[in-house]
Amino acid sequence: MSETSRKRRGRRDRNRPPAEPRTEIERPIPGTTTDRNLINGVPRTLIVAAGWSWRMLVVAAALALVVYLVITFQTIVSAVLIALLVAVLLEPVAGWMRRVLRFPRALAAAISIVLLAGLVSTLLVLAGRSIIEGFGALADRVREAVDSVLDWLATGPYGVDQQQIQDWISQANQQISANSDALVSGVLGATSSAASVATGAILMVFCLFFFLKDGRKIWHWFVRLAPEPARDRINEAGIRGWTTLGGYTRTQILVAFVDAVGIGVGAAILGVPLVLPIAILVFLFSFIPIIGAVVSGIVAVAVAVVDQGLVTGLIMLGIVILVQQLEGNVLQPWLQGNALALHPLAIVLAVTAGTGIAGLLGALFAVPVVATVNTVMLYLYGRDKYPHLADRPGRSGGPPQAYAREDVVAVETQAPAVDGADTSEQPADSGGKRPGRGKA
Template structure:
C-alpha cells in the first residue's frame, strides 16, 4: 500500500478475489469431467458392460447370499447359479414374448393394411383432395431418393453390423464381469481402495459402502416401479389386443428402466398398437389407461419409493435424465439417475453427512496385510503399544481396534445388506 491507497492484489475487491478463486477451481473441475467423459466415450464398449455388470451384481447379490445360506452352496456355485438363473428368466420372457408376437402379428398386419387403405381413401375423398396419381408420384420420388442414397444405406448397414458385434462383445464382458463381481467383489474393491493414499482409504471404503447401498436401493425400487407399469398397461392392453398384451407388458417393463422417457415411449407404442387394432375410440381409452398408470407412478410410487431410495428431487431426476440422454443417448439416460444418486451419497458422506448411519464403520478391509484405517490411527495404536482404542477420527467415529480389524470377510458390526461385497 502506497500513498494510503492499495496496490496490486490488495486493490482487487474481496468479492472479485473470491469469484476468481472459484472460477479457476471450477474450470479445473470442468476440464477433469470433460477428460473423464472423453475417456469413457473412447472406451464405451468396455465401460458400459462393466456398469451393467455392476447393476446386475447389485441385483443378484441377495440371490447369491440366499443360495449360500439356505442351500449351503459354495460362493462360486452360488454365483454361477444366480447368473444362470437370471439368464433363464430373461430368455424365458423373450421366448414367450417372441412367440406371442409371431402368433398375433398376422392379425395386426391385416388390420394395419385395412387401416392404411381407409386412410388413403380418406386422403382422396377428404378435404385435401390428394388423388392416387399424386400419391404414386410421391412414392416414385421416394424411390428415387432411396436409389440415390444407396451408398449411405450400405454404410449404415455396415455400421449396424459393427454395432451388433459391439453389443455381442459387450454382453460377454458384462456376463464375465458379473460372475467375478459376485465371486470376488470384495477382493476387487480392496484392490481399488488400495490405489488411494493410506490416509484416505478408510473414508473411501465407508463412502463406497454407502454408494453401493444407494445403487441397490435404486435398482430394486426401479424393478418394482417397472413391474407396476408393466402390469397396469398390460392389463389395459389385454382388453383390446389380448394376443399382444404380454409382449407390450414386457416392452413397458424394459422401457421403464429409462426414467420418464422410457415410460412415455413405451406407452405411446401401446396406444399405437391399440389404434391399429381397434380404432380411435379404443386408442383414446388406452391412452387414458396409460396416463392413469403413469400418474400413479409419478405421484405415488416415485415420491415415496424412488425419492426415498435415491434422495433426488423429481426436477433433479428430469434434468439428469435429459442431460444424460443429450450427452450419451439411451445409455446416458439409463445410467444418469443411478450415477447421480450414487455420487450424491458419496459426496455427502465426504462432507460429513452420513445417509446410512446404521451401517456403522466396523467394516474394514485388509490391504497389503493391514486394515484400511487412517494412517493417524495406526500410528496412534503403535505409539500406545497396546490394543487401547486410539482417539476419535475427525468425523467423531471411533476406529476399530487392531485386534478387531476383520480380514476380507463380511462386516462384524454392519448389516448384511450394506453392500459388503462391493
C-alpha cells in the first residue's frame, strides 16, 4: 500500500464516528408483565375473547329486541311488508299510467289497487265455485274411504270388531264434550285472529296506496334523517335493495305460476277434482320456500288418493316431484341467477327462523328480507351487485342525490329567498346546498 493511500485511510478513520457499545437485548421473562402474551398480567387471548363476548352479547340483545318488537307489532309489520311486496309489483303499472296516460299519482295508485283487487276477487270466486261443485263428490269419496278402512279393520288381520270401533267413536265424542270450553276459547281466538287479519288488510291497503303515491318522497325523507356524509351511500344501497326485492318478487310469481300450471294440468289429465283450487293453493304456497312446495304437494296427492285410489295418487306424486324438480333445478336458477346471492343453507335457516318468529308470515317474508339486507350490506362494503344502476335513467329512487334537491325545494316553498335573489330554478349540489353562495 502506498504512502498516499495510508494517509487517506487514516483521515477516513479519524472522521468516522465512534461505534456505540453493544448491549444485550433484554428479553421478557415468561410469566411477568413484560411478556408479550400478557397485558397487565392478563393473557391476551382472554382479553380478545372477552371483547368478542361482550360485543356478541350486545348484538344478541339488539336482535332479541328486534324480534320482540316484531312479535308485539306483528300486525303492523306484516301489513307494511305485504304492502312493500305488492308495491314492487304495482309500481310499473302505476308508473305507466303516470307517464303514458298522464294520470295524477293518487289516481294511478288507486286504479292499480282496484285492478289487483279485481284480479284476486276473480280468482277467489272461480276457486270457490269449483270447491262448491266438487266438495260434495269428494266428501262422498271420503266417507267411502273411511267405511273401507273400518271394514278392513273388522275383517283384516287385526280382527277389530264393530263394537270396539263404536266404543272408540263414543270415547272421542266424550273427549270432545269434556273439552268444550277449550273449543269455545279456540273459536273466540279464531274470531280475534280474524279481526286482526281484517285490521291488517285495511292497514296494508292504506300503506300500499301511499307507497305507490308517495313512495319516493317517503324514502327520501328517511334518507335525509341520516348524517349528511352517509346519505348518498344509504340512498344508493336502498335503491339496490329495492331492485333485489323487485327481482325476487317477479321471479317468484313466474315460478309459482309455472308450478301451478304444471301441477294443475297433471291433475286435470288424471281427472282429479278441485283442479283450480289445487292450482291456486300451489301458486300461493310457492312463495314459501321449501315448506310451501311440500304442503301443496301433499294436498294434491291426498285429493288424488281419496278420489281415485292409491295408483292415481302415486302418479300425482310423480307429477308433483317432476314439476318441482324442474322448477327448482332449471327454471328458478335460470331466472334468478345470482340475484339473491344466498346459499341454500342460508335460505333454509332463514325460513326456519322466520317460521319460529312469525309463523306462516315469517316463512313468507324470510327470504326476501334476508336477500334485501344481503344486497344492502354488500353495497355498503364495496360490492355493488347492480353497478349499472349508478347512471340508469328512470331508476327507482330517482337520479343520484335527488333527495337533496327535493329537500331544498321543500324548504324554499316555505321560506323567502335570501337577499331578494330568485333561487327557485337553481339546482342543488351534492351536499344539498345552493351553488355559488359563499359566506355572508
